[in-house]
Amino acid sequence: MNTSGSEIKIFSGNANKSLAEKIAKALDLPLGDAQVGTFSDGEVYVNINETVRGTDVFVIQPTDPPVNENLMELLIMIDALKRASAGRITAVLPYYGYARQDRKAKARDPITAKLVADLLTTAGADRILAMDLHAAQIQGYFDIPVDHLLGVPILATHFQNKQIENIVVVSPDLGSVTRARNFANHLDAPIAIIDKRRPKANVSEVMNIIGDIKDKNVILIDDMIDTAGTITQAADALINFGAKEVYACCTHPVLSGPAIERIQNSSIKELITTDTIQLPENKKIDKINIVSVDQLFAEAIRRIYQNSSVSEIFE
Secondary structure, eight states: OOOSSSOEEEEEOSSSHHHHHHHHHHTTOOBOOEEEEEOTTSOEEEEEOSOOBTOEEEEEOOOOSSHHHHHHHHHHHHHHHHHTTBSEEEEEESSOTTTTOOSOSSTTOOOHHHHHHHHHHHHTOSEEEEESOSSGGGGGGOSSOEEEEOSHHHHHHHHHHHTOSSEEEEESSGGGHHHHHHHHHHHTOOEEEEEEEEEETTEEEEEEEESOOTTOEEEEEEEEESSSHHHHHHHHHHHHTTOSEEEEEEEEEOOOTTHHHHHHTSSEEEEEEESSSOOOGGGOOTTEEEEOOHHHHHHHHHHHHTTOOSGGGGO
16 A cells, blocks of 8 residues: 555554554554553653654554553654654544543633644644544644544444334433434434533533433433443433433443443443443443444545545545
8 A cells, every 4th residue: 555655654552552453454554663661750762663764654542541641652652753754644543532621611721622732733743533522623723634533423333233123312411412413314313312410520410301212212322431420320311211221322432430330230221332442351341332443544544645535434
């Protein structure tokens, strides 16, 4: 695969090496030879053990937990590649950390999603390839090109194959309505909305259900699930309001703190998620089903390298 006059190389940090290996395999390429580790005091060091001069380099590194460590790995890898005269560097972030801090919700809040965008650009990234940013306008925080992939088609395909009847797609809050609508369009299903009030961070209170979910099989969809408080409360409320079965899906399984216990003990029959974040073995429970985004990222990388349209993937 060599169409732009330069060679293509795929590198990965330690955040999600299994996904990087699958993407490289789908492209019929080896994973680049790079050593990424830490000194005894925790400082990250990077050794790029092959020439990258003039090459089209893709660095696959989601900012999984531990977020700050993986973000520093990515920044230092980009800096190393830039100083090694890489022709073009694309930072591939299946999961973009700090995306929730995308605005000043109250006085003196940072806008950390913008800060991370600046850090990536300053480090030397020439373009960004990301999936399901928490808010699409984060693309505008970058002064370099951003290709934004969508997880909805992959998740929708899973449910199409299950052939569940009487489906209603449910948005867990007002901010996710557009995502729920797009997902529902794939399944040719109606939508409902949970109207909730959030008194403080990671605490939600379900108030009302807008739409008809009685005796229906409902699918909750969100871009990420962190502590799983919102999604499990929503599932329990839907059952109380007369839903038959509750499924849930998300692109990014952050699943921190009490998330696994909450999901295990909730009304959710099955949670479908992707491998943008690598789940440790102790978080893989029977209720969680993982679908891979490797083919989608491989196709996007192929198109970027060949200077063809990425948006056509979703048309």
